[in-house]
Amino acid sequence: MKDAFGIPQSLLVLGGTSEIALATARRLIARRTRTVWLAGRPSPALEQSAADLRALGADVRTVAFDALDPESHETVLGKVFAEGDIDMVLLAFGILGDQARDEREPLNAVRVAQTNYTGAVSAALVGAGALQSQGHGSLVVLSSVAGERARRANFIYGSSKAGLDTFTQGLGDALHGTGVHVMVVRPGFVRSKMTTDLEEAPLATTPEAVATAIELGLRRRSETVWVPGRLRLVMSALRHVPRSVFRRLPV
Amino acid sequence: MSADTVSVSGWGRTAPTNARLIRPRTYEEAVTAVRGCGTRGSIPRGLGRAYGDAAQNAGGTVLDMTGLDRVHAIDADNGIVLCDAGVSLHRLIEVLLPLGWFVPVTPGTRQVTVGGAIGADIHGKNHHVSGSFSRHVLSLELLTADGEIHTVGRDTPLFDATTGGMGLTGVILTATLQLQPVETSLMTVDTERARDLDDLMARLTATDDHYRYSVAWIDLLARGTATGRAVLTRGDHTPLEALREGTRARRDPFAFHPSRLPAPPSFLPERLLNRRGVALFNELWYRKAPRARTGELQRLAAFFHPLDGVPHWNRIYGRGGFVQYQFVVGHGQEETLRRIVRRVSEHRCPSFLAVLKRFGDADPGWLSFPVPGWTLALDIPAALPGLGAFLDALDEDVATAGGRVYLAKDSRLRPELLAAMYPRLEEFRALRAEVDPRGVFVSDLARRLSL
Ligand SMILES: Cc1cc2nc3c(=O)[nH]c(=O)nc-3n(C[C@H](O)[C@H](O)[C@H](O)COP(=O)(O)OP(=O)(O)OC[C@H]3O[C@@H](n4cnc5c(N)ncnc54)[C@H](O)[C@@H]3O)c2cc1C
Ligand SMILES: NC(=O)c1ccc[n+]([C@@H]2O[C@H](COP(=O)([O-])OP(=O)(O)OC[C@H]3O[C@@H](n4cnc5c(N)ncnc54)[C@H](OP(=O)(O)O)[C@@H]3O)[C@@H](O)[C@H]2O)c1
Numbered sequence: 001m002k003d004a005f006g007i008p009q010s011l012l013v014l015g016g017t018s019e020i021a022l023a024t025a026r027r028l029i030a031r032r033t034r035t036v037w038l039a040g041r042p043s044p045a046l047e048q049s050a051a052d053l054r055a056l057g058a059d060v061r062t063v064a065f066d067a068l069d070p071e072s073h074e075t076v077l078g079k080v081f082a083e084g085d086i087d088m089v090l091l092a093f094g095i096l097g098d099q100a101r102d103e104r105e106p107l108n109a110v111r112v113a114q115t116n117y118t119g120a121v122s123a124a125l126v127g128a129g130a131l132q133s134q135g136h137g138s139l140v141v142l143s144s145v146a147g148e149r150a151r152r153a154n155f156i157y158g159s160s161k162a163g164l165d166t167f168t169q170g171l172g173d174a175l176h177g178t179g180v181h182v183m184v185v186r187p188g189f190v191r192s193k194m195t196t197d198l199e200e201a202p203l204a205t206t207p208e209a210v211a212t213a214i215e216l217g218l219r220r221r222s223e224t225v226w227v228p229g230r231l232r233l234v235m236s237a238l239r240h241v242p243r244s245v246f247r248r249l250p251v
Numbered sequence: 252m253s254a255d256t257v258s259v260s261g262w263g264r265t266a267p268t269n270a271r272l273i274r275p276r277t278y279e280e281a282v283t284a285v286r287g288c289g290t291r292g293s294i295p296r297g298l299g300r301a302y303g304d305a306a307q308n309a310g311g312t313v314l315d316m317t318g319l320d321r322v323h324a325i326d327a328d329n330g331i332v333l334c335d336a337g338v339s340l341h342r343l344i345e346v347l348l349p350l351g352w353f354v355p356v357t358p359g360t361r362q363v364t365v366g367g368a369i370g371a372d373i374h375g376k377n378h379h380v381s382g383s384f385s386r387h388v389l390s391l392e393l394l395t396a397d398g399e400i401h402t403v404g405r406d407t408p409l410f411d412a413t414t415g416g417m418g419l420t421g422v423i424l425t426a427t428l429q430l431q432p433v434e435t436s437l438m439t440v441d442t443e444r445a446r447d448l449d450d451l452m453a454r455l456t457a458t459d460d461h462y463r464y465s466v467a468w469i470d471l472l473a474r475g476t477a478t479g480r481a482v483l484t485r486g487d488h489t490p491l492e493a494l495r496e497g498t499r500a501r502r503d504p505f506a507f508h509p510s511r512l513p514a515p516p517s518f519l520p521e522r523l524l525n526r527r528g529v530a531l532f533n534e535l536w537y538r539k540a541p542r543a544r545t546g547e548l549q550r551l552a553a554f555f556h557p558l559d560g561v562p563h564w565n566r567i568y569g570r571g572g573f574v575q576y577q578f579v580v581g582h583g584q585e586e587t588l589r590r591i592v593r594r595v596s597e598h599r600c601p602s603f604l605a606v607l608k609r610f611g612d613a614d615p616g617w618l619s620f621p622v623p624g625w626t627l628a629l630d631i632p633a634a635l636p637g638l639g640a641f642l643d644a645l646d647e648d649v650a651t652a653g654g655r656v657y658l659a660k661d662s663r664l665r666p667e668l669l670a671a672m673y674p675r676l677e678e679f680r681a682l683r684a685e686v687d688p689r690g691v692f693v694s695d696l697a698r699r700l701s702l
Binding site: 180 | 258263265266267268269270291303304308309310311571572574633634638639640662663665666695698699
């Protein structure tokens with residue numbers, strides 16, 4: 001169960017090697033989290049992530065999960081929930097893709113869309129259903145500022161996040177009053193392995209900062225969290241910039 | 252019997268969860284509800300005055316017992332009452348006072364049920380004399396997980412597991428209580444100020460035994476040499492002979508008309524209670540108290556339940572809700588108490604008056620909270636940054652000193668500390684495993700702390 005400050009005792013991470021998710025897990029373990037499930041594609045990195053969290057004193061298990069195989073989601077996640085209540089599901093998987101290549105190779109573009117959007121739709125619905133029958137829990141979804149407005153440089157990724165973001169907002173409304181809390185997290189540029197090859201954007205932040213914002217959001221039962229918080233203002237301004245101008249902005 | 256899926260929370264309004272709320276109107280309906288509860292079990296609930304998650308059951312059933320609220324029989328000669336567990340202490344007082352009897356123990360609010368009073372084994376200002384609520388329970392009827400109703404007498408394991416058992420042994424349906432005789436509905440009260448914590452403890456130690464009721468309100472925002480300054484109010488029921496012949500009070504000695512203000516609106520801004528406002532309030536209240544006054548006549552409600560005058564006062568903490576932290580440490584652990592008071596005051600928690608009391612002998616309930624020593628209770632807005640870690644540190648101190656926190660107020664304890672705080676926890680778990688092998692009775696508190 002969550003405590004008075006919204007801190008979960010059990011956490012299920014979808015995308016178990018995500019740097020943002022692992023920073024969040026570390027932070028929550030330092031407070032109350034004792035049980036962690038890392039769901040992801042089996043790999044040494046996944047096992048290493050589990051070992052690292054174990055070293056902090058949590059009981060950590062890994063489970064094979066592929067966002068691109070939605071048929072399996074019900075079974076895979078069902079098994080996790082059957083082992084005990086999950087107080088928080090953190091949906092963290094996602095791929096950035098390679099915009100230039102993906103424009104040339106539509107099947108690659110589709111993979112980005114399927115991972116970030118349809119895969120997430122399936123996993124979030126399964127997770128939300130399980131939380132609803134528990135009567136409590138938080139579903140935290142890592143969206144992105146990239147979904148706020150289409151950008152020439154990454155609109156394939158951006159459009160998948162736009163879909164995910166809209167979907168998650170709607171799901172939050174659908175679950176309002178069921179005891180389940182849904183929170184959309186919109187980070188800007190985060191320094192993680194996803195972005196190592198990219199040039200840093202303004203207001204760049206860290207996985208740890210995202211983790212801090214998530215902890216605060218849990219306590220306040222926020223529905224939307226921007227990281228850094230200043231992005232909320234920046235984006236609400238950018239939203240109104242005419243397209244002809246926006247196109248030429250170096251963002 | 253009505254059933255609705257609703258959001259349920261405790262008085263502190265933190266961590267709400269959803270459950271099917273069933274309000275039985277007969278014992279049979281209660282039996283049916285317990286037998287028919289699904290895999291996520293059920294938990295009885297009274298008036299929801301526990302601050303945390305004790306009377307919540309996410310995804311399962313919550314049995315609202317306030318629909319079973321009859322007073323069955325009163326033995327006015329011997330002061331014994333048999334009533335349903337859903338009866339509130341408010342109602343009992345209304346019924347019993349004119350007959351010359353008062354509830355044996357009352358908490359800081361009358362809006363609790365007899366079931367909740369037994370489930371949390373509550374204490375009042377008379378704990379140092381009268382012990383906790385369970386001491387006055389002669390017997391009770393308990394609906395257990397098998398769907399049967401048992402009469403449970405004193406000095407049995409099931410009785411001691413149920414008193415303070417937070418509803419986890421079964422649903423109390425009725426209770427037989429021994430009452431306190433009174434001659435009037437007034438209280439004779441002595442008030443004095445204590446300039447700091449040591450002064451306060453010295454006064455309580457020296458003269459508490461002269462009074463049936465005693466409590467001290469501490470200003471935890473006072474710092475430096477004033478740390479722990481307090482106002483002590485102690486007293487007893489006023490005897491009839493103390494009321495002058497011919498006065499209205501003498502003609503109607505059992506008058507009981509508690510007044511109520513309108514409730515604060517349901518939505519209030521988060522930071523209504525800032526530190527400066529609270530500090531100012533505490534300051535004024537300390538200054539206003541007489542340095543020493545004796546023999547003042549007060550109404551029952553003003554003495555015992557000042558907060559009941561403002562319904563839903565918990566809303567002043569806004570949407571984020573609040574946490575009440577209450578612990579007890581034994582005699583001889585005064586240094587721990589001093590340290591905690593100092594830390595709270597240095598941490599500048601915007602805490603309205605906190606309450607300090609000296610407990611007397613413990614009662615046998617396995618998870619019953621009071622043990623002889625010092626108990627301190629304070630309210631803190633849950634939104635205060637860093638509060639979780641701060642209270643965790645206090646817990647460590649309390650546990651090291653052999654003390655404990657009060658489950659009826661808890662919403663955040665680190666589960667690992669529970670066994671140290673409640674040495675009979677294992678027996679409690681074993682008894683539950685025996686009488687409730689399928690885990691029919693379960694609450695959010697029980698899940699959170701692995702009770
Ligand atoms: C303003 C205020 C002042 C307070 N002052 C004090 C005080 O001075 N001393 C003190 O000890 N406490 C105090 N409390 C706490 C309060 O007395 C306890 O939490 C009490 O248990 C509340 O009773 P309730 O009927 O509201 O029960 P709830 O809060 O609904 O439930 C509390 C517990 O009792 C169990 N329970 C309820 N009914 C039954 C039943 N029929 N059978 C079995 N279990 C049942 C529940 O499962 C739950 O675990 C105070 C609370 C408030 C709000
Ligand atoms: N970094 C940023 O700048 C940034 C900004 C805004 C939003 N976000 C979002 O935040 C989330 C986490 O990002 P991060 O920075 O932590 O990146 P990361 O470390 O690269 O994590 C991405 C995770 O997604 C997993 N994943 C990819 N495809 C998968 C699939 N088919 N099935 C299961 N898991 C899959 C990866 O697992 P493998 O180990 O198996 O590859 C990895 O665990 C992502 O959704 C991302 O879009 C990131």
